[in-house]
Amino acid sequence: xxxxxxxxxxxxxxxxxxxxxxxxxxxxxxxxxxxxxxxxxxxxxxxxxxxxxxxxxxxxxxxxxxxxxxxxxxxxxxxxxxxxxxxxxxxxxxxxxxxxxxxxxxxxxxxxxxxxxxxxxxxxxxxxxxxxxxxxxxxxxxxxxxxxxxxxxxxxxxxxxxxxxxxxxxxxxxxxxxxxxxxxxxxxxxxxxxxxxxxxxxxxxxxxxxxxxxxxxxxxxxxxxxxxxxxxxxxxxxxxxxxxxxxxxxxxxxxxxxxxxxxxxxxxxxxxxxxxxxxxxxxxxxxxxxxxxxxxxxxxxxxxxxxx
Amino acid sequence: xxxxxxxxxxxxxxxxxxxxxxxxxxxxxxxxxxxxxxxxxxxxxxxxxxxxxxxxxxxxxxxxxxxxxxxxxxxxxxxxxxxxxxxxxxxxxxxxxxxxxxxxxxxxxxxxxxxxxxxxxxxxxxxxxxxxxxxxxxxxxxxxxxxxxxxxxxxxxxxxxxxxxxxxxxxxxxxxxxxxxxxxxxxxxxxxxxxxxxxxxxxxxxxxxxxxxxxxxxxxxxxxxxxxxxxxxxxxxxxxxxxxxxxxxxxxxxxxxxxxxxxxxxxxxxxxxxxxxxxxxxxxxxxxxxxxxxxxxxxxxxxxxxxxxxxxxxxxxxxxxxxxxxxxxxxxxxxxxxxxxxxxxxxxxxxxxxxxxxxxxxxxxxxxxxxxxxxxxxxxxxxxxxxxxxxxxxxxxxxxxxxxxxxxxxxxxxxxxxxxxxxxx
Numbered sequence: 001x002x003x004x005x006x007x008x009x010x011x012x013x014x015x016x017x018x019x020x021x022x023x024x025x026x027x028x029x030x031x032x033x034x035x036x037x038x039x040x041x042x043x044x045x046x047x048x049x050x051x052x053x054x055x056x057x058x059x060x061x062x063x064x065x066x067x068x069x070x071x072x073x074x075x076x077x078x079x080x081x082x083x084x085x086x087x088x089x090x091x092x093x094x095x096x097x098x099x100x101x102x103x104x105x106x107x108x109x110x111x112x113x114x115x116x117x118x119x120x121x122x123x124x125x126x127x128x129x130x131x132x133x134x135x136x137x138x139x140x141x142x143x144x145x146x147x148x149x150x151x152x153x154x155x156x157x158x159x160x161x162x163x164x165x166x167x168x169x170x171x172x173x174x175x176x177x178x179x180x181x182x183x184x185x186x187x188x189x190x191x192x193x194x195x196x197x198x199x200x201x202x203x204x205x206x207x208x209x210x211x212x213x214x215x216x217x218x219x220x221x222x223x224x225x226x227x228x229x230x231x232x233x234x235x236x237x238x239x240x241x242x243x244x245x246x247x248x249x250x251x252x253x254x255x256x257x258x259x260x261x262x263x264x265x266x267x268x269x270x271x272x273x274x275x276x277x278x279x280x281x282x283x284x285x286x287x288x289x290x291x292x293x294x295x296x297x298x299x300x301x302x303x304x305x306x307x308x
Numbered sequence: 309x310x311x312x313x314x315x316x317x318x319x320x321x322x323x324x325x326x327x328x329x330x331x332x333x334x335x336x337x338x339x340x341x342x343x344x345x346x347x348x349x350x351x352x353x354x355x356x357x358x359x360x361x362x363x364x365x366x367x368x369x370x371x372x373x374x375x376x377x378x379x380x381x382x383x384x385x386x387x388x389x390x391x392x393x394x395x396x397x398x399x400x401x402x403x404x405x406x407x408x409x410x411x412x413x414x415x416x417x418x419x420x421x422x423x424x425x426x427x428x429x430x431x432x433x434x435x436x437x438x439x440x441x442x443x444x445x446x447x448x449x450x451x452x453x454x455x456x457x458x459x460x461x462x463x464x465x466x467x468x469x470x471x472x473x474x475x476x477x478x479x480x481x482x483x484x485x486x487x488x489x490x491x492x493x494x495x496x497x498x499x500x501x502x503x504x505x506x507x508x509x510x511x512x513x514x515x516x517x518x519x520x521x522x523x524x525x526x527x528x529x530x531x532x533x534x535x536x537x538x539x540x541x542x543x544x545x546x547x548x549x550x551x552x553x554x555x556x557x558x559x560x561x562x563x564x565x566x567x568x569x570x571x572x573x574x575x576x577x578x579x580x581x582x583x584x585x586x587x588x589x590x591x592x593x594x595x596x597x598x599x600x601x602x603x604x605x606x607x608x609x610x611x612x613x614x615x616x617x618x619x620x621x622x623x624x625x626x627x628x629x630x631x632x633x634x635x636x637x638x639x640x641x642x643x644x645x646x647x648x649x650x651x652x653x654x655x656x657x658x659x660x661x662x663x664x665x666x667x668x669x670x671x672x673x674x675x676x677x678x679x680x681x682x683x684x685x686x687x688x689x690x691x692x693x694x695x696x697x698x699x700x701x702x703x704x705x706x707x708x709x710x711x712x713x714x715x716x717x718x719x720x721x722x723x724x725x726x727x728x729x730x731x732x733x
Contacts, residue, residue: 005528006603008317008396017605018564021542025618025659049593050562050605053555054547136387143386159384163726164410164642166417168564169656169717173724187398189389 009196013046016184018168019147020050023129023182024057026172030129030182033118034060034087036068036076036205037254039133042193043184044079045200058131059086063117065110065256066093070230072254075205090121107235109259119155122179129172129180137189147186148172151179190252191277198270210250210268216242221261222249315391316528321400321415321448323439324425329456333425333498334388334401337520340505343390385415395524409442409675409689410642413729416446417715421526423452423519428461428495432474437482438675440475444484445638445691445731447711450526451484451491454519459497463510468495482678487708494519535602536629537568538705538713539622540658545607560591560607561616566658566712570608570624571599578614579621580631580701585610619660621703631701634667635716636733638707640691643720643727647686653727657702657716664718667695686728693733707731 006014020043023030032047034040047056060080064073080087092110095101100120101113122130136142146162148170163171172180185193197204215222216238225238236257238244249262250273267273324330337343388399400415402408416422422443426436443451453475461467472493479485494503495514502508505520517525545560570576574587589609590597600606608622616622623629635655641647647666655664671680672692686692707714718728 005316006601008315011317011603014564014603014605018542021562021564021605022659025543051543051545052594053552053558054545054560057543137389143388144384162384164414164729165726166414166717166729167712167715168418169658169715171656171717171719171724171726173719175724187387187389189391189396191391192396 009192009199012185012188012192013049013196015168015187016043016046017050019170019182019184020047020131022148022170023131023172023180024051026170027129027174027180029125029127030058030131031061031088031125031127032056032058032131033062033133034076034080035062035133035254036072036079037133038193038197038204038208039135039185041079041202041204042188042196042200043131043133044083045196045202046184048083056083056085059088061088061090061121061130063114063121064089064091064093065114066091067110067229067235067257069205069207069254069257070228071207072205073230075203079203088121088125090117090124092117095120107258109256111256111259114256115155122155127179128174129182131182131184133185134181134183135188135190135193136186145183145186147183149181149183150174151181153177155179157181191274194270194274194277198274204270205254207251207254207262208273210248210266212246213249213262214244215247215249215262216244218242222247222264223261224249224257227257315394315396317396317398318421318523318526318528319398319400319419320421320423320523320526321402321412321419322423322425323402323412323443324423324435324456328425328427329498330401330425333423333454333456333496333504333519334399336498336501336504337399338388338390340501341390341392341520385411392520392524397523409438409691410640410729412439412442413446413640413642416443416448417729419446419448420528421450421452421523422448423454426453426455426471426475428455428457428467428471431471432478434676436475437478437678440479440484441482441673441675441678444482444487444489447707447731449489451489452519452522453491453493454496455493456496456498458495458502458511459500463495463497463502465511465513468493468514492516492522494522535567535710536627536705537570537574537622537624538566538629538658538703538710539563539570539608540566540660540713541616541618541620541622542659544617558609559613560609561622562605562607563622563659564605565600565602567602567710568624569599569601572597575625576610576622577625577627578616579623579629579703581620583612583614583616584625585612585614587611619658621658621660623703629703629705629713631703633698633701634695635698635702635704635730636695637693637716637730638691638733639686639694639718639728639730641686641688641728643725644688645720645727646688647728649685652721653696654719654721655696655698655702655716655730656719657704658713660700660702661719662698662700662702664696664698667697669694696730704732706733 092113095117101116146165150163174180213224214226215224225236226234227236228234248266250265251262267276322330386401390397400419402411402415424439455468455471495511496503502510503518541561541563543562545562547555547558572587577584588611590600591607649666653664655662670693672683672690705713714732716730717726720727
C-alpha cells in the first residue's frame, strides 16, 4: 500500500482546520484573536477553508495597545470588511482610562498590559475560548503548550496544571468563567507560515516587506523612531545623542510599536522572504522582540500572568 | 534556488532519560540540521558557562520551563521542529522516568516512529523494556533502537551486536514484530555526532543507515495500512440565512477523514442511525475534489437530505462497524486523582461524547516487569485492561486496526480534566 502522503503544508492545513472545527463544535462562545499580523492572517484563511460557505462561528477581536502601526490597523479593518465578519476592537487605552491598567512610565511598552484588556473583554462578552496564532517554535516556554490550553478564572496559565492532550482528541470543556486558548497553528514554524502565505497568495500589511524607515541603533537592536500613529500622534522620539539612520528594513513580527524591532532586509516579495527565512541565523523573537530579552524565562512569566 | 514545498511530514518521539543522552541527541539533530540559530546558541552558551560547564550543553535546548531548568529535569512533553528540505519533523520529547508513563503515552499517541535510546555501557535495562512496551501499546509502527554512547565502549561492534540480540529476544517476548512493528538498530555517539547526521570515521563496520537516513526514509503516517473510511462529523454547515439564495439548501458535513478514502458517488451510511445516501460533492475550502484521503479536512455533501449532527460518523455502506454500548480497552490513567469505579465519567471518542461507568477492571500491568496484577482502582501512570458501559453508542474499531477510531479519552465531569487515555481492544 503506498498512498501519496499529504505534503507538510497540506497536513498542517488539515490539522488546523480540524482544530478550528473542534472549537466551533465544543465551545459555545468562542472568539478569534486577530491582529492583522501574518500568523492571524493565516488563521483567517484557515477559517475560510473550515467554515465557508457559512459564516465564521465566531467574531474576530483585536486587543489594540494604541501603539500599533497604522498600516497594520488599516489592514486589519480592511480584511475584516472583505470577509464580512464582525470585528470587535478593545483598547488598552480604555483600560488605562478605567484605571485597570496603570503604566509605570508613559513610554512603557504596553504589550504586557494587553492581558488585562483581554481578560476584561472575555468577561464583557462571556467568551469561553480564544483562538490565537501562537506557535510552539516561537519560544522555549511555548514548546510544551497544548493546542487547547486551559486558563483559570484569572486567565492564568499553570504549566503544571495543563490537561494531557492525546491523539487529536481535544478537550475544550470549561466551567463558567474559565477559558480555553486554542492554537490551531501550534505545529507551524515561521517557515511554514511564510510558505503558506506564498502558496495561498495571502495579502499582508506593507511593513512585512522591505521599506525605507528612520531607525536608530539601541543596545544592538534596530529601533524605529518618529513613528506616526493613526491618530496623527508621533511616538518613539530618538534619545539624545542617537543618530537617525534611514535604513531598508522589514518586520518579521508585528506587535506594539514600542517593543517590535525590524530587521535589515531587501526582501520585498513573499518568495524573497521565504528565501531569507531559510538562511537567517537569528530566531524570530530573538532579533525582533524587545520585550523577550529581559530574562531566559520572561515569556513564561508573562504567560503565567495571562498574556496570550 | 527554489524552495521545496512538497515535503512530507514525520512525527516521532524519543524515549530515554537525560542519562541516555536523549537531550544531546535532539540538540544535535537540531544543531546539525541548522535549526538552531545563533542567538539561541549564544543564550545556551551563557547558561552553560553560568553552570560551570566547559562545552556547550546541547541538552539545554530542550529544557523548556523555568521550574524544570531549576530542577534540571524535564517534566512534560515538549514539541520541537526541524526540517531537512525534503521532510518536516515534529519531535515529541517525553521524559523517560517511570513516574512519567502518562507523558510517554501522550507523546506516543501522535508519533509514527519511536527512537528508543540505550546506553551502550548498560545495555537493555528495565526502562528499555518499559519504553518498548508503551510504544507497542500505543501502536507506534516504527521502532528505532539507538545504541548511544558508542564512544564510551570504543565503538565496539560486539557490544552493539550483543545489545541488538538482547533486544530482539525481548521484542519477541512482547510480540513487537509479530504485531507488525518494524525494528531498526543504529549505533550512535550523539555527543560526537557519529551515525547521527554524518557517519563519522569511528564505525566503519556499520553498513546500515544513519539516524537521519532512517528518519528521512521512514514511511509518513497513514501510508502503509489499508484502512476503512471513517468520517466523524465535527460540524454541520447550513448557511440558510445567507443572502445567496443558492445556499439555502446547502448542508455540508464538515470533518477530517480519519482513515481510508472517499470518492464522489460512493454509497455511504450515517451512524448510529443507519441512514443511507451517496456522496454528491467533496469540498476543501472552495475547491471541489473527486476524492479525499486520510487526514484531509473536508466538507461532504450528500445526495439526500439527512438529519445529521456533530458526533455522527459517516462510513461507506457495508462497512464493518456497529454502534456499541460497551467497550473493552487498555487504559492509561493520567490524573493524580485515582479512578473511582463508583463514579460516572465522560468518554470522548472521535467527535462523540458519552457518559460512561466503569465495568470491570481485569488487571493492571506492571510496566517494568510486564506482570499482570489484580486491582480495584487505578492511580496515575497505571495501565489496566478494563471495560466501560456507555450511555450513548459509539462507532469503534479496535486500536490495532485503526488508531483514530480505536482511541478515546476519559474526562472527569466535575473538573473537566482529561484523566484517562484508552485504546480499544
